[in-house]
Amino acid sequence: MKKGLLFVITAPSGCGKGTLRRALLDEYTDIKFCPSVTTRQPRPGEVNGVDYTFVSVPEFMRRRDNDEFVEWAEVYGNYYGTPREDVEKALDEGSIVILEKDVQGARALRRVYPEGIFIFILPPSMDELKKRIESRGTENESEKTLRIESAHREIADLSDFDYVIINTDMERAKDRLAAIVLGERVAHGLYPC
Numbered sequence: 001m002k003k004g005l006l007f008v009i010t011a012p013s014g015c016g017k018g019t020l021r022r023a024l025l026d027e028y029t030d031i032k033f034c035p036s037v038t039t040r041q042p043r044p045g046e047v048n049g050v051d052y053t054f055v056s057v058p059e060f061m062r063r064r065d066n067d068e069f070v071e072w073a074e075v076y077g078n079y080y081g082t083p084r085e086d087v088e089k090a091l092d093e094g095s096i097v098i099l100e101k102d103v104q105g106a107r108a109l110r111r112v113y114p115e116g117i118f119i120f121i122l123p124p125s126m127d128e129l130k131k132r133i134e135s136r137g138t139e140n141e142s143e144k145t146l147r148i149e150s151a152h153r154e155i156a157d158l159s160d161f162d163y164v165i166i167n168t169d170m171e172r173a174k175d176r177l178a179a180i181v182l183g184e185r186v187a188h189g190l191y192p193c
Contacts, residue, residue, distance in 0.1 A: 004091040005188050006113050007181060008099045010106035011121035012151030013076075014133040016167045018051070020121060021100045023174040024181065031096045031181070034086040036105075037063065040078035043138055053083070071108035076143065080105060096185060103154040110160050117184050119177065120161040124168040126151070 011017040025033055037053045039060050048054050055063070060079045064072055072081035082099060090097045101109060106118055123129035129151055133144050158164055163180050167173040 002094050002188075002190060004093065004095040004097055005184060005190055006087070006091060006097045006099065006116035007184070008101055008106050008109050008113075008116055008118045009121065009177070010101050010103050010118065010161070011167075012103065012123070012129065012154045013147040014129050014136065014151070015121045015123050016132075016170060016173065017100050017121050019170060020165075020167070020174055020177055021098060023170070024098070024177055027174075027178060028096075028181070031098055032090045033098045033100070034083060034090060036099075036101065037069070037081045037083055038078055040076075040080075043136075070112055071105055073102075073104050073108065075102050075104060076146065082109065094190070096181070096190060107160055117163070117180070118161045119163045119165060119180060120158050121173070122155065122164060122166045123151075124166060 009017050009021055021033065025031055035050065035052050037055055037060060039055060039057050040052075042048065042052070042054055046052060057079065060081065063069060064079075064081065068084055069081035070084045070087060072079060080102065082101070082105065087097060087099070099109065109116065110118060123132065126148070130144075130148055133139065133147055139147065165173050165176045165180075
């Protein structure tokens with residue numbers, strides 16, 4: 001059996017990576033999503049085990065100490081990790097696997113999975129990104145400022161990424177993401193033609 005193919009979608013906070021990932025999975029039900037494990041609180045509409053696996057800090061540290069994460073990091077005061085067993089099992093089964101990661105996590109995953117396909121989502125402009133972060137209503141003023149400052153740094157170097165999608169229009173961005181996934185699947189012989 002052929003090994004599966006890993007896609008990592010990343011973007012600064014507020015660029016729509018979660019929305020794009022959900023839209024892609026709604027259209028292509030054979031793609032497996034491996035949710036990150038996190039200590040942050042769920043946002044409205046997020047489902048435990050579907051969008052993220054939400055755990056306590058002690059539980060996260062236990063998993064980290066047991067080497068259960070491919071990579072882990074502290075981001076904006078919360079911990080995030082990629083579950084090793086879920087990813088490896090899906091890839092060993094020959095599945096198409098999607099991970100949704102922050103920029104720091106994506107760069108760490110590039111070192112572990114250099115054969116993966118890494119996709120960076122950009123906002124149409126920094127002004128639009130600021131509007132999106134503010135409209136979420138999930139961060140206080142200092143957190144909003146920190147996320148916007150981080151976005152400037154994260155966008156400065158895109159050399160670790162195979163593709164860049166500018167999320168001006170969600171439907172067009174989803175179509176571009178789907179085209180990348182389909183093209184790479186065909187190129188790797190992992191799509192029934």
